[in-house]
Amino acid sequence: MKYNPAEIEQKWQSKWESEKVFKCEADNSKKKYYCLEMFPYPSGKIHMGHVRNYAIGDVIARYKLMQDYNVLHPMGWDAFGLPAENAAIKNKVHPAKWTYSNIEYMKKQLKMLGLSYDWDREIATCDPEYYKWEQKIFIEMFNKGLAYKKTSLVNWCPDCNTVLANEQVEDGKCWRCSNEVEIKEIEGWFFKITDYAEELLEYTYKLSGWPERVLTMQRNWIGKSVGAEIDFKVDGIDEKITVFTTRPDTLYGATFMSIAPEHPIAKKLLSGTEVEKDGLAFINEILKEDKISRTAEDKEKKGFFTGRYAINPVNGMKIPIYIANFVLMDYGTGAVMAVPAHDQRDFEFAKKYGLDIIVVIQPDGEQLDPEKMTEAYTGPGKMVNSGKFDGLDNEKGKEEVIKYLEELGVGKKTVNYRLKDWGISRQRYWGTPIPIIYCDDCGAVPVPFEDLPVKLPTDVEITGAGNPLEQCEEFVKVKCPKCGKDARRETDTMDTFVESSWYFLRYCSPHCDTNIFDKDETEYWMPVDQYIGGIEHAILHLLYSRFYTKVLRDLGYINFDEPFERLLTQGMVCKESYRCEEHNWLFPEEVIDGKCKHCGRDVIIGRIEKMSKSKKNVVDPEALIDQYGADTARLFSLFAAPPEKDLEWSEQGVEGAFRFINRVWRLVVNHIDLIKEYYGKSYNVDGKLEKEILYHTHLTVKKVTNDIERFQLNTAVAAIMEFTNNLYLIEPKLASESEKALFADALVKLIKIISPFIPHVAEELWNRCGFEGYVSKADWPAYDDKFTVKDEITIAVQINGKVRAQINVPRDIEKDEAIRLAKENEKVKNYIDGKQLIKEIYVPNKLVSLVVK
Known part of the structure; x- marks a missing residue:
């Protein structure tokens, strides 16, 4: 009875599927548990990051099922996106065909892992029966003023004839064709997430089941700050620049103004001047840079003097206006009054460009001298060089200056958010069509509900040059739903983050054909009790999902405020990389005894970092399963590190997991007759060996239970390993029937507690021991604290x-x-x-x- 993973895993996967062991239905008589891992993009193959993510979720789902919860554990596909179009161009295959074939293969791979999904709830976001409802939500948001169109600056590739996200611009060039990227002003659709900024921020203090790190990232992204908006007139032209500042107490110390290259007034200030050409070149150069790097503390501060001056409204001082690389339109008004004496960034800029530094806040017991300052002073103090406010404590001065600005009619107290409205327009084919029709007489008209879904046409040619929908006349040319005249359809598709902002709701009733979802089902299952996914989604996906949930609440679809009760962000799977001087990056299988398989050169071993296809430091889960079995792949990924930490790949660790499974296998298989004879028989608790068995059994069940509840799955596995070792030590000492009954009980409990981690082995052992049904649905063992303490x-x-x-x-x-x-x-x-x-x-x-x- 040797352990044969290939045989038993195929056997139990077939049984689980054919008998729909993990199928679930809403049942108000049972407590529910909704466990969800972030769904994958169907790229073609699962990777070890998927294995780790889904194994973590599977342990939680199976554990809750054994605790008699009604568990919803679904899976689907985040199926729209640019990679499918790139594949269409490269392989001459339609994005739909490429996507669905990838889904089919990846689904087969996921099933190989023995995950407890209810596959009857499977969804794919590229299915018209999914995005039909997304279009309905869009229309309702449009009718409420939450979806609108406006002009904005975007990265534009003139060769591909499309908008690029910041991540798709590499060194100022298009990632696809390597041509220079331009900054272009175009119209696009936006969601008014800013209407929910305060509530989104407020609820970050109520999400007790979320990691504080994620909540902090979201708070910083929302970026609430209280201060003042102040109007500065531009000298010589009929324009004004409004700045936002949290330090109105330093207004008298403003010696120049910095504006973002994206600011609409930037080009107006340059227009017709002798520096216009150089100024526009500076703007284009800065706009090609990544926004995050532009604001980094160690980034060189660059500026361009426009030749124009702004007038300080409280003292009439003329201050030069610079276009600066570190100012973004994404924060405040895109214009900053620069006070170099009291802001480090402004201080460095003033020193570089020889601009004035005026101290307006003096700390107690010290006299700042602008000539001797080596850094900005940002602490508290008394106001100086500030007219009638001299001598005021600067905190009191903030309020007084704001009052004065309001009296003058040049400013007001305001709350500002870094968060900007969500731009959802994408000029590409493989996405959800935006359900809007343009009529010369009626304007932008939403597609009637009864005409949804607006389906993507299948007969299009995807070349990479522009949006193929624009060239598809049968798609573009339509009649206006209002007046019946000739009109044209919107050709932009939605950002793929839109699909992932509500998919968890659709899982509750994926086959509902009368509305977005069945309200009763959603009220039963939602919110998600446990959400699991990578830290890279900490801001956008999670923030957009929270926003979308609040919108659907306000539209009357749901009656709760937040989608995810608890969040676990698992770490990455990491491995060293291999590189050959001639053949560059190598897959692990291309390295033999430290040498390149192709040329025999010594291989350069790189640092341990996230597994990625680009550096080929990847392990194929399917090959791992073929060699060791899915239970070994699962166990290694669960044991090698705490879920929230990065996991370092180790061949020895994989082999160790396989050896441990064999130890469990032998321990149980060698005592099947004992289990069949003694399990369930009475025993006493007074003998020395009985006490030892009870102690190890109850202590282990308690530790594994508590560790799973705390998501410390690695220590739960460690406890099971220690328990197994102790049972091996106890086995030769067994003598009395009471001892054997307790030992049989310990072995059965062992099978149960390993079940969430290595389910195939557990099912096989459960079955061989003669138990009916599935261990996956057996009761989770209880423990008694009185037995967890040694005499x-x-x-x-x-x-x-x-x-x-x-x-x-x-x-x-x-x-x-x-x-x-x-x-x-x-x-x-x-x-x-x-x-x-x-x-x-x-x-x-x-x-x-x-x-x-």
Whole structure:
């Protein structure tokens, strides 16, 4: 009865599927548990990151199922996106065909892992029966003013004739064709997420089941700040620039103004001047840079003087206006009053360009001198050089300056958010069509509900040059739903983040054909009890999902505020990379004895980093399963590191997981007859060996239970390993029927607690032991705290401060008895015989300390 993973895994996967073991239905008589891992993009093959993510979720789902929860554990596909179009161009295959074939293959791979999904709830976001409802939501948002169109600056590739996300611009060039990217002003659709900024922020303080790290990232992204908006007139032209500042108390110290290259006024300031050409070139150069790097502290501060001046509204001082690389339109108004004495970034800029520095906040007991300052002073103090506000505490001065600005009609107190409205327009084919029709007479008209879905046409040519929908006349040319005249359809498709912002709701009733979802089903299953996914989604996906949930609540579809009760962000799977000087990056299988398989050169071993196709430091899960079995792949990914930490790949770790499974297998298989004869029979709890079996069994069940609840799955596995080792040590001592009954009980509990981690092995052992049904649906074992404490404990014996022996004593033994037993120990005798005993110390249940001379 040798362990054969290939045989037993195929057997139980077939049984689970054919008998729909994990199918679930809403049942108000049972407590529900919705466990969800972030769904994958169907790229073609699963990777070890998928294995880890889904194995973590599967442990939780299976554990809750065994605790008699009604568990919803679904899976689907985030199926729209640009990679499908790139594949269409490269392989001359339609994106739909490429996507669905990938789904089919990846689904087969996921089933190989033995995951407890209810596959009857499977969804694919590229299915018209899915995006039909997304289009309905869009129309309702449009009718409420939450979806609107406006002009904005975008990255534009003139060769591909499409908008690029910031991530698709590499060194100022298009990632696909390597041509120079331009900054272009075009119209696009936006969702008004800013209407929910305060609520989104407020609820980050209520999500007690989320990692604080993620909540902090979201708070920073929302970026609430309280301050003032101040209007500065531009000298010589009829324009004004509005700035936002959290430091109105420093207004008198503003010596220049910085505006973002994206600011609409930037080109107006340059227009018709002798610096216009150079200024426009500077703008284009900066706009090609990544926004995050532009604002990095160590980034060189660059500016371009427009030749124009702004007028400070409180003192009439003319200050030069610079276009600066570190100012973004994404924050505030895209214009900053620069106070170099009290802002480090402004200080560095002023020093570089020789601009004035005026101190307007003096700290107590110190006199700042602009000529001697080496850095900006940002602390509290008294206002100086500030007209009638001199001598005021600067915190009080903030309020007083704002009042003065309001009296002058040049400013007001305001709350600002870094968060900007969500631009959802994409000029590409493989996405959800935006359900809007343009009529010369009626304007933008939503497609009537009864005409949904607006389906993607199948007969299109995808070349990479522009949006193929624009060239498809049968798609573009339509009649206006209002007046019946000739009109044209919107050709932009939606950002794929839109699909992933509500998919978890559709899982509740994926086959509902009358609305977005069945309200009763959603009220039963939602919110998601446990959500699991990578930290890389901490901001956008999770923030958009929270926003979408609040919108659907306000549209009357749901009655809750947040989609995810608890969140676990698992770490990455990492491995060293291999590189050959001639053949560049190598797959692990291309390295033999430290040398390149192709040319025999020594291989350069790189640092341990996230597995990625580009560096070929990947392990194929399918090859791993073929060699060791899915249970080994699962167990290694669960045991090698805590879920939230990065996991370092280790061949030895994989082999160790396989060996452990074999140990469990042999332990149970060798005692099947004992289990069949003694399981369920009565036993006593007074004998020494009985107490030992009870102690190890109940302590392990308690630890595994608590560790799963805390998501410390690696320590749960460690406890199971230790339990297995202890059972091997106990087995030769078995004598009485009572001991054998307890040992049989321990083995059955072992099968149950390994079930969420290595389910195929557990099912096979459960079946071979003669139990009916599935261990996957058996009751999770209980524990009794009275058995988790040993009657006898081991304490240390120290002689002159050094541990010389370990002795077993009854728990809570008296001092005199503990010291007597310590002195009788043979090892201790060697150190104390013939010597003078100076001191005797007993620390209850921990140690005996003897001092001799």
